[in-house]
Amino acid sequence: MTDSPHLPDAAEPPGRDAADRPEPGTGSVRWRRFAVLTIPAVAVTAGLGIALAQGALAASFAVSGQQFKVSATSLEGEGFAQYGGIDTNARQELIPVAVTAIREAKLNNLCQSVVTTLPMVGDISLNLTAGKKTPVEASNLFVDATQLSGNAVFTNIEIGRDASTLDKGPAEAVGMQDLFAQQADTVRITDLQQTAWATNAGTFKLSSLSMNISKGKKECF
Secondary structure, X not given: OOOOOOOOOOOOOOOOOHHHOOOOOOOXXXXXXXXXXXXXXXHHHHHHHHHHHOOOEOOOOOEXXXXXXXXXXXXEEEEEEEEEEEEEEOOOOEEEEEEEEEEEEEEEOEEEEEEEEEOOOEEXXXXXXXXXXXXXXXXXXXXXXXXXXXXXXXXXXXXXXXXXXXXXXXXXXXXXXXXXXXXXXXXXXXXXXXXEEEEEOOEEEOOOXXXXXXXXXXXXX
16 A cells, blocks of 8 residues: 655745634634733733822722813812812723812802703703802812813912822812822802712702703703
8 A cells, every 4th residue: 555645734824823823623812822912901000000099099989981070150169179180981991081089079050061962862961050159069079170161279289299298178179299289278169160080079969959851952052
């Protein structure tokens, strides 16, 4: 009997080495390819871990994909602190914010609005108002904002303080070490307008609360 002719191995596709070839009889993904796919997720998780350890995360919840607007004719606060922080959404994306923290705050003529665009419907506006006669009162107030404007007066302000050493605002109002921050004994802001991702407070007392949903774009400013 003659030996069967030897068939040459099939040529490997260009650029593919042995480490990327599937094992015979399996449909598993090779470890090198798996590692490449998981690097982005691992990087995000590591970034969140570092942010948590260093106190950089601002809101304690996942923020929505929509910012909202807040206005007030005046805000008076005791124990003011402001520093940079990070919010996260449900996809664990990192969102830079400026955290404004006030130990005790009173706001007159508060307005809050958010506009949602829905398929087949268009713009839907949610508007909330309060504090027309009696001021809105908040304790341990935190606002994660991307824009703020108004006329402000501070007493005993410290600008350029290390964010990890803040001690005039709420007890939790501290940021990352070596980052810029400022604080003051009191703050008064008139014609306040701000755009924010999140607000949270220990207590939030809203007098004459009114909420309205309507079609179209109706914002506080």
